[in-house]
Amino acid sequence: MPMDKEKVIPSKYIPEVGSHIETINGKDYLITNDAMYTFYQRTKGEFSPFFLAIRDEKRLLGCKCSKCSLVRVPPFLTHCPDCNFAPTELIEVEQVGIMNTTPPITYFATSMFQDMAPYGRGRVIFRGADTAMSVNLYTTTGILVPGIIKKGTEVKLVFRDERIGEMTDVFCVPTAELSQEQINKKGLQESEIDWESPVEPECRMSQQRTRRDIGMPLRR
């Protein structure tokens, strides 16, 4: 989500009431500033335990099928469709996992995420899970560039210091950039990682893009 959280829609995105004329082939056409907005009190329903566990306990939950034992993270269903809707139960999984595939990096973002670009988003299979969870990906070495995180890269789940019960409460960084103590710690928070002294990785494109004060996932 964008950085400015004081309003659901940050004021910089909201145009003033107005209109203008564009002339094409000698004819005038009217264009008005407009919006199509709807506010929500969004129910999280059966996902509430998952988001509350992240927000309040810094735990990661999945659901395990009572019949096939498949563990889905996040726990996006209560009954397994592969087993004729056998019930699932919530279980906790570990906070270290591997990348399911090489993640994309977005440079040209939507209007909601321009402040965040470039950013990585990818899918991680955490230990104890069978399915992959989408997360934002960061490096402690500066801006994320291709080659730092690939298929099979081991990553650690990191919790924001301020959490609101959304997927933005967590992100992942490569375990290769953390100490063993940090890797082992359950509920590692962003403020426990050194973002101020990035060590430049040896990979393609890194030299021209790494800067000291960027790549810090402190805002969202």
Added chain:
Amino acid sequence: MGKRVGIIGAGVTPFKGTWREKTYYELAQMAAREAVKDAQIDIHDVDAAFYGIYNDIFERAAIPEHAIHGLLGMQNKFGIRITNGGATGAYTMSAAHAYLAAGRFKTALVLGVEKATDCFDFSSMSATPEVIKSIGWSADSFFEQGIGWSASDSYAEVVLGYMDEYPGDLKPEVTAQISSQLSQQVRSNPYAQRQFDQVTPEEVMNSRLVAYPFKELEICVYTEGAAAVIFAEEETAKAISRNSGKPVVWITGVGEANEHSFAGKNQKVMSRIMSDYYGSHRAYEMAGIKDPKEAIDIVELHDAFVHQLEISMAEFGLVPLGRADALIEEGLMTPGGQYVVNPCGGLIYCGHAVGASNIMSAWSARNELIKRKLKTALVHGTGSTVAQYTTCLILEHA
């Protein structure tokens, strides 16, 4: 097997980056007028309407088709809207085909329209960031919207999954050459958004990264426009064809599939576009095609991204998985090669007016089959997160 169904008329509006001088009401009517004119029938001869409109946000209205129905003269007749992500147009044709094959109607108008670039980002004072934001609402709203999902990054996930599996394929110089070739092919399409936007492979290679691994000149552009085709069941189609003097192009196969939208064990296989595999092979089976390499002459492929075009061609069985670069390196899709791929310029150069795009592709495939005197074309639509949705249609010109 139901009744035989064919295309007896088609029309498109010019595809443009923006239509300041037309609303989607008028764009819809423009395409419908062209289609009935092409078929040489009256709109009142049409029994039912099928509307392909992807995104309510683009049109700034829920159920945006309701006004169009009467504006086309279809009042008091059957009308239904289909919305299936990027594959909306292809799925709309699939639905219309099913109704006619079942004998519900004799004729149907299949109309796609999209007014995408009214969306506007007032912070950057440009349209594109807001257009792709509105598409971002298509993502899973609990787990993925809030962390920056976009159409580009979700297709990039699949392409990178494929590249993990086949690291020697989808070479940058090959994707650049395909984009350059498409930019040459679009020259003959006077309705295209980028008819005169020819680029060299070097320019493609040097264009900026939008979402790794996609470069700007390897991605479809957002477009406003409309496309329409008129379907008829066999006897009606033959009668209309005798009157118009234009041959019927038969729809001999239709296949669809929607995959999982999450990844991992028993979920979406991220290195494949299985929806393309299932959709194409189901269409082949219905059409009685045993060897697609032998049968397919023209492919009008939904090229949201050049890399995905290559993977889709492999999933169709037209080039081996892991060797999709043979499309260029072995000349399979270069001029004079085995396949004519996206003679209209594809969505990258003709443009991507989402609900209308696949219908524009059918318009092009039908015209090219007749013009080139070829027999069989494959029309394809892909969409949703991680290339989850596919519909394929086989068109045959006797």
